[in-house]
Amino acid sequence: MEEKIKKELKSLLKKCDARLEELEAEYPERKGFMEWLSFSGISRRGFLKWSAIMSATMMLPPVFEQRVARAAEIASRIPVIWLHFAECTGCTESLLRSNNPGVAEIILQYLSLDYHDTVMAPSGESAEKSLKDTMAKYKGKYICICEGSIPTKMDGKFLRVGSKAVTGLEKAKEVTKDAAAVISIGHCASYGGPQASYPNPTGSKSINDALGINSVIIPGCPYNSASLVGTILYFILFGKIPTTKGGRPLFAYGKRIHDTCPRRAHFDAGEFVREWGDEGAKKGFCLYKVGCKGPLTYNNCNIQGWNDDIASPIKAGHGCIGCSEPAFWDRMAPLEKPIEARILPGVESTADHVGWTLIGISAVGMGVHAFYSYFKGKKKGYNKECCSEHEKEE
Amino acid sequence: MSEFKRVYRMNGLLRFNHWAMFVAFIACAVTGFYIAHPFLVFETGEVIDSYVMGYVRLIHYLGAIVLDVILIIWIYLFFFGRHPYFKFIFPLRERGKEALQMLKHYFTLDMKDRPESDEDRMDALNAWGIFLFIIVFKALMLITGFAMLSPQINAENTAIPGGQYVFYYTGQIAYIIFGNLVNIRIAHHLIAWLMIFFVIIHIYIEIWREVFWKEGDISIVFSGHKFLKKK
Numbered sequence: 155m156e157e158k159i160k161k162e163l164k165s166l167l168k169k170c171d172a173r174l175e176e177l178e179a180e181y182p183e184r185k186g187f188m189e190w191l192s193f194s195g196i197s198r199r200g201f202l203k204w205s206a207i208m209s210a211t212m213m214l215p216p217v218f219e220q221r222v223a224r225a226a227e228i229a230s231r232i233p234v235i236w237l238h239f240a241e242c243t244g245c246t247e248s249l250l251r252s253n254n255p256g257v258a259e260i261i262l263q264y265l266s267l268d269y270h271d272t273v274m275a276p277s278g279e280s281a282e283k284s285l286k287d288t289m290a291k292y293k294g295k296y297i298c299i300c301e302g303s304i305p306t307k308m309d310g311k312f313l314r315v316g317s318k319a320v321t322g323l324e325k326a327k328e329v330t331k332d333a334a335a336v337i338s339i340g341h342c343a344s345y346g347g348p349q350a351s352y353p354n355p356t357g358s359k360s361i362n363d364a365l366g367i368n369s370v371i372i373p374g375c376p377y378n379s380a381s382l383v384g385t386i387l388y389f390i391l392f393g394k395i396p397t398t399k400g401g402r403p404l405f406a407y408g409k410r411i412h413d414t415c416p417r418r419a420h421f422d423a424g425e426f427v428r429e430w431g432d433e434g435a436k437k438g439f440c441l442y443k444v445g446c447k448g449p450l451t452y453n454n455c456n457i458q459g460w461n462d463d464i465a466s467p468i469k470a471g472h473g474c475i476g477c478s479e480p481a482f483w484d485r486m487a488p489l490e491k492p493i494e495a496r497i498l499p500g501v502e503s504t505a506d507h508v509g510w511t512l513i514g515i516s517a518v519g520m521g522v523h524a525f526y527s528y529f530k531g532k533k534k535g536y537n538k539e540c541c542s543e544h545e546k547e548e
Numbered sequence: 549m550s551e552f553k554r555v556y557r558m559n560g561l562l563r564f565n566h567w568a569m570f571v572a573f574i575a576c577a578v579t580g581f582y583i584a585h586p587f588l589v590f591e592t593g594e595v596i597d598s599y600v601m602g603y604v605r606l607i608h609y610l611g612a613i614v615l616d617v618i619l620i621i622w623i624y625l626f627f628f629g630r631h632p633y634f635k636f637i638f639p640l641r642e643r644g645k646e647a648l649q650m651l652k653h654y655f656t657l658d659m660k661d662r663p664e665s666d667e668d669r670m671d672a673l674n675a676w677g678i679f680l681f682i683i684v685f686k687a688l689m690l691i692t693g694f695a696m697l698s699p700q701i702n703a704e705n706t707a708i709p710g711g712q713y714v715f716y717y718t719g720q721i722a723y724i725i726f727g728n729l730v731n732i733r734i735a736h737h738l739i740a741w742l743m744i745f746f747v748i749i750h751i752y753i754e755i756w757r758e759v760f761w762k763e764g765d766i767s768i769v770f771s772g773h774k775f776l777k778k779k
Contacts, residue, residue: 410699424590424600434589443586449696450729476730485730493733494584505734509741516745520752523654527760530657 167217170391174224177390180295181231201226211458212384212405218391225390226261229383232390233288233296235329236270239322240313240349240358241302245340246272248376248460261383268296271315278317289332297386298333300326303342303350304364307357326365335389336369338362339382341477344371344402351483362401371401375477380458381406398452400480406458411448411474414456417441435471445490446473453478552775557768565618566769569682572614573747579608580740612693619686626683637679639672646672654753657760677750685743688725692736695719695729 191201205223209216238246250273267273268288269281276284288296302322305312310323330336338361341347350358362369370389372381385403388395396404412418420426420440427434427444440446451474455466467474476486488495495504503511558566582588582604590598625634639647650673653662662671698715706712726732757765764775 413700422602422605423598424586424588424604425598426586426589428589443589450733452699479730480728485728492585493730494737496730496734498734505737505741508738509744512741512745513748516748516752520749524752524756526655527657527756531760 163215163217167221170218170221173391173393174221174228177228181228184231187227187230207458207463208380208384208387211380211454212388213408221391222387225387226383228390229261229386232386233268233292234270234299235285235288235296235333236267236299237301237326237329238271238315239300239302239304239326239343239361240356241340241342241347243272243301245301245376246270249379268292282316282318285329289329293332295334296332297389298330298336299382300330300336300338300343300361300369301340303346303358303360305349305356305358306364307355312356312358323364326361330361330365330367330369336361336367337382337385338369338371339377341373341375341377341482344373345480345482347375348483351481368401370395370397370403372406373402373478373480374453375475375482376460378406378454378458378460380463381454402452402478406454407452407478409452409454409457411451411453411456411468414454415448415468416456417468438471441468441471441473443492444473445475445488445492445495447476447479447482447486447489447493448474450486450493451476451479552777554773555776556773558772560772563769563772568614569618572611572618573743575607576611576615577740577744579604579611580737583608584737609697612689615686616690619682619690622682623687636672637675637683639676639679643672643675647676650674654756677746681743681746681750685739685746688739689736689743691718691722692726692732692739695722695732696736 188198188201192198196204202219202223205219205226206216208226209218209222212218212222214222236246269285271281274281274284304310304322304326306323310321313322314320315322315325338344342349342358343361346354346358346360346363349356350360360371361367362371370385372378372385374381381403384405385395388403388405398404398407412421415421417438417440420438421442425434425437425439427439427441429435430444442448446468448468453474455474456468459466459469473490475489476482479486485496486493487497494506497504498508501508583601586601588600590600622634625631626638629635636643650662650671694715695718698712698719701712701715703712706715708714722732722735723729726735754766757763763777764773768774
């Protein structure tokens with residue numbers, strides 16, 4: 155068994171090395187990556203540490219550490235077009251405003267971002283020109299990262315972008331056509347987001363649904379930058395990404411929040427926060443009673459947090475709201491109560507209300523039936539045939 | 549005095565099945581409501597002092613194991629059991645007619661409407677109830693429960709080799725029926741309420757029979773026998 159695994163690993167490493175060399179030859183070298191890192195306060199040692207953390211995040215064995223470092227260097231060469239659609243730009247903000255940027259954030263900032271609506275220097279016509287140039291120059295080579303959902307009603311007229319006011323739908327179709335890979339980040343691009351929740355007046359859809367493509371999705375509100383960098387590195391290392399059933403990368407979305415939770419011991423002990431600011435909240439008890447949706451959500455917040463692994467919602471003291479699950483705005487609400495408090499569509503009340511109503515109906519029905527049987531039975535001389543002798547005795 | 553004969557209705561195994569389900573169902577219902585709404589909150593601050601939710605979930609799972617094993621045995625007996633009893637619980641067409649007649653009897657109180665009941669045979673309405681409760685509801689509870697438990701089950705913590713695949717693929721059936729984990733969670737809760745509703749009706753009908761038929765129906769589940777008037 156062990157030898158078989160070793161053999162497999164060897165062939166995998168060989169493939170991986172061949173792929174890395176191929177990619178290094180394909181994309182022109184870009185000097186200054188290490189200088190940029192040291193300028194941002196990351197030493198070489200820190201970078202290698204980060205490679206080790208990243209390979210652990212991607213659930214790869216330690217042999218991959220140096221290859222991950224190599225892949226990170228290649229990642230800085232790949233041209234990226236970053237598109238924004240109907241969204242709050244929170245995903246970009248979460249990346250740019252990180253207080254203490256880690257290597258993942260720096261790599262994302264250093265990525266050859268040839269077109270990024272929020273951070274690029276050119277505007278208007280020249281911005282459009284840089285997009286056209288990149289698309290022509292790196293045809294079939296660039297990675298397209300999509301952020302935000304695409305309104306589809308009225309031919310997508312709810313969303314117009316740029317100086318020529320093209321609709322989001324047209325732009326997305328044009329750019330994703332020639333991309334080497336499409337990655338949808340954030341809940342909006344992955345599942346439609348709050349604007350796609352009921353009743354969805356603009357007909358907003360996720361990137362995959364609107365364009366009919368099969369991109370890798372990295373849901374979350376905002377997404378975790380470690381997951382995005384991990385996905386890019388995985389793509390560079392192996393060419394394809396193992397995904398869960400819904401298309402999410404398996405390394406990041408394979409485990410449930412509840413099962414990796416730092417407060418899990420308090421759940422098992424029956425220690426819960428009852429309301430915000432009470433004794434339990436101060437002691438860091440389980441947030442299940444104030445609406446943590448961890449038992450229903452798959453993500454890696456507890457393994458690799460935001461802001462250089464300092465924070466995640468549960469560490470900060472608020473329960474999970476299930477932002478990496480499809481249509482969480484509709485399904486997980488109310489966000490600060492347990493899932494039983496959900497108003498069920500159709501009956502417009504909670505599951506417990508439905509249950510108590512059933513019990514009430516049965517109680518009333520049984521009472522009425524019992525009285526009915528008593529009086530009807532009396533009137534009819536019930537059981538006269540059956541127990542006539544018995545009655546005679548009386 | 550009219551002559552009564554003592555008829556045999558439930559054999560020992562069926563009575564055992566009934567009481568095992570009684571205990572397991574109550575355990576599952578109480579612990580299930582605790583898991584949904586943890587009404588007892590402990591604030592010792594030291595997790596080593598209490599393991600309340602852990603024990604509650606353990607009891608829930610032990611009850612669920614009893615109910616699931618009973619379900620699997622019933623399904624097995626339904627297909628391979630030689631006794632006509634197990635085929636009888638399936639709601640076929642003629643049984644449907646008989647069940648409706650029984651339902652009519654509950655409202656007209658007319659003994660003529662009451663289907664003929666002899667030894668070793670319950671009425672069709674009862675059989676329908678058993679089918680709904682034991683097969684349909686419990687099967688739905690099993691697949692939704694497995695779907696919720698499957699993320700925690702891996703090769704290291706299953707007693708049966710390959711158990712994680714059993715959990716995973718059974719859970720996938722629930723995903724096909726209910727779509728997503730939230731709906732599965734809500735469905736598990738709603739079906740629990742339906743089962744409680746069902747149990748209440750069941751208890752009422754048994755008492756009603758005892759009072760209005762005067763045939764000692766409640767003792768069936770204790771001694772296996774009831775009394776029928778000789779004809």
